[in-house]
Amino acid sequence: MDRQQQREALGAELGRAVRGQVRIDAMALALYSTDASIYQIEPLAVVLPVDSDDVAAAVAYAARNKLSIVPRGGGSGLAGEAVGPGIVIDMSRFMNRIGRVDAEANEVVVGPGVILAELNQQLAAVGKQFGPDPASGNRATIGGMTGNNATGAHSLKFGYTGAHIRSAKIVAADGELLEVGRYANAAGQVGRVGKWAEQIDGLIKEHRDALIKARPEPERNGSGYNLYPFIDHDDFPLVELLAGSEGTLAVVTEATLGLVDLPPVKMLLQVNFDSLSKMGQAVPEILKLDPSACELMDGKLLKMARDAYPRYHDVLPDKIAASLLVEFDGATESEVNQKLTKARQFVEQFASNMKPVFIKEVTSPAVQARIWAARKAAVPLLFRTDGETQPIPVIEDIAVPPARLDEYLCKLDEITKRMGVPMAYYAHAGHGELHTRPYLNLRLKEDVQKMKDLAEEVFEMVWQLGGTISGEHGEGIVRASFIKRQYGEEVYNLFKSVKGVFDPDNVMNPGKIINEDPEAMTSNLRLQNRPVMNYKTNLIFRPGEFVNEMEKCSGDGLCRSKDVLLSMCPIFRALGDEESSPRGKINLMRNWLIGKLDPEILGTDEFKAVADLCVNCKMCVRECPSLVNTPKLMMEARVEYVRRHGLTRPQFALVNSEWMSRLSSTFGPLANFFLQTGWFRAIMQTVLGLDKRRPMPPFEMGSNLHKLRKHIASLPELAAPQAKVAYFVDLYANFNDHQLGRAVVDILHHNNIEVTVPPQMGVSMPAITYGAIKTAKKAIAYNVDYLARAVKEGYTVVCSEPTAALALQEEYLDLVDDEQARLVAENTVELTDFLSSLHKDGKLKTDFRAQKMTLAYHVPCHYKALNIEGGTLELLSLIPGLEIERLPNSCCGIAGTFGFQKKNFDLSMKAGEPMLAVYSQSKADYGLTECGTCKMQMELAGDKKVLHPAKILAHAYGLGQYII
Numbered sequence: 001m002d003r004q005q006q007r008e009a010l011g012a013e014l015g016r017a018v019r020g021q022v023r024i025d026a027m028a029l030a031l032y033s034t035d036a037s038i039y040q041i042e043p044l045a046v047v048l049p050v051d052s053d054d055v056a057a058a059v060a061y062a063a064r065n066k067l068s069i070v071p072r073g074g075g076s077g078l079a080g081e082a083v084g085p086g087i088v089i090d091m092s093r094f095m096n097r098i099g100r101v102d103a104e105a106n107e108v109v110v111g112p113g114v115i116l117a118e119l120n121q122q123l124a125a126v127g128k129q130f131g132p133d134p135a136s137g138n139r140a141t142i143g144g145m146t147g148n149n150a151t152g153a154h155s156l157k158f159g160y161t162g163a164h165i166r167s168a169k170i171v172a173a174d175g176e177l178l179e180v181g182r183y184a185n186a187a188g189q190v191g192r193v194g195k196w197a198e199q200i201d202g203l204i205k206e207h208r209d210a211l212i213k214a215r216p217e218p219e220r221n222g223s224g225y226n227l228y229p230f231i232d233h234d235d236f237p238l239v240e241l242l243a244g245s246e247g248t249l250a251v252v253t254e255a256t257l258g259l260v261d262l263p264p265v266k267m268l269l270q271v272n273f274d275s276l277s278k279m280g281q282a283v284p285e286i287l288k289l290d291p292s293a294c295e296l297m298d299g300k301l302l303k304m305a306r307d308a309y310p311r312y313h314d315v316l317p318d319k320i321a322a323s324l325l326v327e328f329d330g331a332t333e334s335e336v337n338q339k340l341t342k343a344r345q346f347v348e349q350f351a352s353n354m355k356p357v358f359i360k361e362v363t364s365p366a367v368q369a370r371i372w373a374a375r376k377a378a379v380p381l382l383f384r385t386d387g388e389t390q391p392i393p394v395i396e397d398i399a400v401p402p403a404r405l406d407e408y409l410c411k412l413d414e415i416t417k418r419m420g421v422p423m424a425y426y427a428h429a430g431h432g433e434l435h436t437r438p439y440l441n442l443r444l445k446e447d448v449q450k451m452k453d454l455a456e457e458v459f460e461m462v463w464q465l466g467g468t469i470s471g472e473h474g475e476g477i478v479r480a481s482f483i484k485r486q487y488g489e490e491v492y493n494l495f496k497s498v499k500g501v502f503d504p505d506n507v508m509n510p511g512k513i514i515n516e517d518p519e520a521m522t523s524n525l526r527l528q529n530r531p532v533m534n535y536k537t538n539l540i541f542r543p544g545e546f547v548n549e550m551e552k553c554s555g556d557g558l559c560r561s562k563d564v565l566l567s568m569c570p571i572f573r574a575l576g577d578e579e580s581s582p583r584g585k586i587n588l589m590r591n592w593l594i595g596k597l598d599p600e601i602l603g604t605d606e607f608k609a610v611a612d613l614c615v616n617c618k619m620c621v622r623e624c625p626s627l628v629n630t631p632k633l634m635m636e637a638r639v640e641y642v643r644r645h646g647l648t649r650p651q652f653a654l655v656n657s658e659w660m661s662r663l664s665s666t667f668g669p670l671a672n673f674f675l676q677t678g679w680f681r682a683i684m685q686t687v688l689g690l691d692k693r694r695p696m697p698p699f700e701m702g703s704n705l706h707k708l709r710k711h712i713a714s715l716p717e718l719a720a721p722q723a724k725v726a727y728f729v730d731l732y733a734n735f736n737d738h739q740l741g742r743a744v745v746d747i748l749h750h751n752n753i754e755v756t757v758p759p760q761m762g763v764s765m766p767a768i769t770y771g772a773i774k775t776a777k778k779a780i781a782y783n784v785d786y787l788a789r790a791v792k793e794g795y796t797v798v799c800s801e802p803t804a805a806l807a808l809q810e811e812y813l814d815l816v817d818d819e820q821a822r823l824v825a826e827n828t829v830e831l832t833d834f835l836s837s838l839h840k841d842g843k844l845k846t847d848f849r850a851q852k853m854t855l856a857y858h859v860p861c862h863y864k865a866l867n868i869e870g871g872t873l874e875l876l877s878l879i880p881g882l883e884i885e886r887l888p889n890s891c892c893g894i895a896g897t898f899g900f901q902k903k904n905f906d907l908s909m910k911a912g913e914p915m916l917a918v919y920s921q922s923k924a925d926y927g928l929t930e931c932g933t934c935k936m937q938m939e940l941a942g943d944k945k946v947l948h949p950a951k952i953l954a955h956a957y958g959l960g961q962y963i964i
């Protein structure tokens with residue numbers, strides 16, 4: 001039976017046995033062929049179970065048919081733990097329920113797919129948390145954390161995940177459902193678990209001396225099987241053996257976790273050095289002060305973070321070699337303050353040749369939270385590189401005794417300089433663990449060899465220092481073949497015996513931990529799959545950009561996060577499917593490019609359905625660590641589909657919305673009457689596919705362009721204007737809200753700015769988004785022609801609609817290679833950004849009247865995408881008496897015209913739920929947003945009128961009754 005026949009047989013039989021999903025389609029196989037590591041291995045099938053019985057059925061099927069099982073959480077592992085040629089079981093999709101929370105007993109029951117950050121968010125309500133806190137905790141699952149025995153920034157206090165697991169339900173390698181826990185001893189256990197306990201106990205007693213002799217010195221050691229707790233503990237923690245086993249012994253389907261109290265008080269000491277060597281010498285002494293965390297960021301990473309996140313400039317030091325974050329906690333402020341003062345005095349008195357550049361005490365909880373958020377946001381930036389080199393996770397999990405950290409850093413520096421390999425660092429310095437990434441191009445054979453040579457030399461050096469090659473991220477594929485050299489033959493054979501106890505037929509994730517293939521590290525490399533498609537793009541890409549956008553995705557899975565500090569990806573947050581994540585979409589495009597998918601797949605309905613899950617909100621471009629432009633690639637796919645098949649009816653209607661708006665405005669009140677009637681909206685749903693539940697915005701009579709020009713002509717002439725603005729009105733202010741356009745003109749004129757309204761069409765974002773580039777190019781040609789003329793006459797193009805500004809600045813340049821379009825792009829600015837710049841230059845009038853009201857403010861995605869977030873709040877803060885309630889940092893769900901389509905209405909409401917739920921309960925007087933379609937979504941969800949900031953400003957200036 002060949003591999004395809006195996007798949008079909010599996011799909012038929014296992015599909016009947018499980019309640020979840022069994023996928024054998026090419027797209028699913030591509031999606032799950034990679035994780036956050038450097039490897040790519042196509043699985044035989046993918047199972048998305050809903051419960052333990054589903055997992056048991058999948059494992060039993062694999063055992064009967066001599067297939068392998070690859071358990072998978074969020075796919076954020078760096079060592080290749082979650083890829084393999086067998087049946088991938090994705091625990092994150094459906095097995096993500098948080099069960100019983102018992103605050104008195106300090107425990108919670110969770111499914112393996114529960115994300116750590118979401119768990120801790122819920123536990124905070126009862127003053128608890130799960131202690132281990134890896135940097136990837138906003139997308140890492142409890143199952144994945146168990147698989148690699150994760151720890152994190154607070155490892156000094158909380159240690160590893162395994163130490164906090166009280167019991168677990170598991171599926172054994174033959175499919176039997178069992179439960180394991182922590183026992184008084186190996187004796188007295190019954191059944192199969194008792195037999196395991198007896199065998200493990202015997203093996204440990206037999207090889208105890210060898211285990212102790214081979215034990216690495218650092219407390220952080222995730223290498224091999226987790227046998228040392230059986231030596232160190234008085235009890236027999238059989239469940240802890242599963243921690244760090246990378247799914248090679250059994251599959252965890254439910255875990256009972258021990259909880260800890262949230263520390264009442266925490267304070268930080270930020271200690272900054274001018275060399276990594278000084279930092280390395282200081283760490284062992286700082287550890288004597290008993291901190292709860294001691295974390296490093298090197299100068300290169302700090303610079304990357306400052307460049308990427310201006311909002312963190314106040315908490316990220318500049319122009320230093322290394323920054324240590326030393327945290328202390330305790331029951332009272334007095335207690336913690338004493339620790340902090342003692343630590344500062346110690347550091348200040350440290351040997352003169354090691355004095356830090358500067359020291360900063362941080363006692364404010366809000367500032368501490370920002371510092372930790374900045375660190376977590378910074379770490380993935382290691383993947384943000386230009387060109388083809390990437391920071392490769394190969395020697396990045398090394399831990400050495402903290403007292404030898406300086407020696408390690410010096411020797412590592414010598415090795416990497418001799419090999420000519422640039423590096424970046426971040427670290428859990430308190431445990432002597434450095435996550436060190438060499439920058440290599442694994443497309444090149446010489447760099448693949450360099451990776452292997454570097455690992456060989458660095459690992460040997462680490463062993464001589466008494467360290468370990470894996471502190472917390474596991475062995476996976478990348479380090480498995482080195483375990484035997486770290487521990488020696490006797491202990492390695494012990495590990496093989498442990499594997500044999502649980503999995504004698506090698507069903508469970510083979511090749512991880514136990515792997516003697518000397519070429520394992522350099523086999524199945526993702527970037528060794530070269531592009532084979534000879535494809536002429538429809539959009540404009542710079543030389544090499546089309547391929548590079550797909551290949552630079554690291555797969556780290558940040559786009560799968562539901563962290564409230566992030567905005568991406570609203571559709572993944574609503575659906576949870578891998579293909580709805582930006583990572584999934586890029587994976588599919590890359591697999592098409594390298595010939596793993598049908599060459600014609602871009603023209604299929606199947607791929608279009610995935611591409612349509614990208615709503616062009618741009619949040620992944622803004623927040624992706626690797627800056628992958630997923631929306632542009634999905635736009636290319638949609639353009640290709642439209643080129644072959646044309647638009648769907650709903651898309652055709654929305655692409656031609658300007659024509660429809662012009663027609664509706666011609667008849668004004670009559671059009672509004674029909675648009676408000678249920679039967680007419682039902683007809684629109686049937687004929688055009690526009691959901692009848694979606695209210696259409698009312699239309700004003702006629703075009704606002706002519707009215708605005710007449711209004712400008714009626715205003716007093718400005719003797720010496722300080723600036724000249726060409727107002728780009730766009731559709732909403734042109735046909736639906738004439739008052740908004742007038743407010744913009746009045747604000748500018750009030751500030752001594754000359755305003756003109758050039759001839760213009762709508763910006764045509766629906767046509768761009770849906771791939772109707774012929775229609776879009778007509779609007780682009782018309783708008784660019786007139787706007788470029790204005791720019792050449794000294795005018796700045798100002799948009800009151802963020803989407804219009806974004807289209808003129810960026811989207812147009814993806815469709816036309818034109819000097820005039822670039823001129824317009826360089827001289828286009830969003831309204832509040834323009835006004836905010838005036839204020840910074842001292843040129844904005846601030847003669848505002850007091851406004852006693854509260855506004856609930858939603859920041860549109862395209863406003864964030866312009867990287868101007870904060871302008872509106874800065875302006876409105878100048879108005880006396882005005883209070884702003886900032887709504888959650890998430891998408892409202894409508895995503896331009898996406899939420900108008902019947903097929904998308906429910907999804908758009910679900911995607912917007914985190915923000916809309918808060919907004920609907922808000923006691924604010926009005927809603928506030930810069931976006932016309934976001935306004936529609938907010939008014940549908942709440943009972944308040946939603947205003948544009950321009951109306952607030954104009955009203956406060958006393959320029960008209962804009963708030964009614």
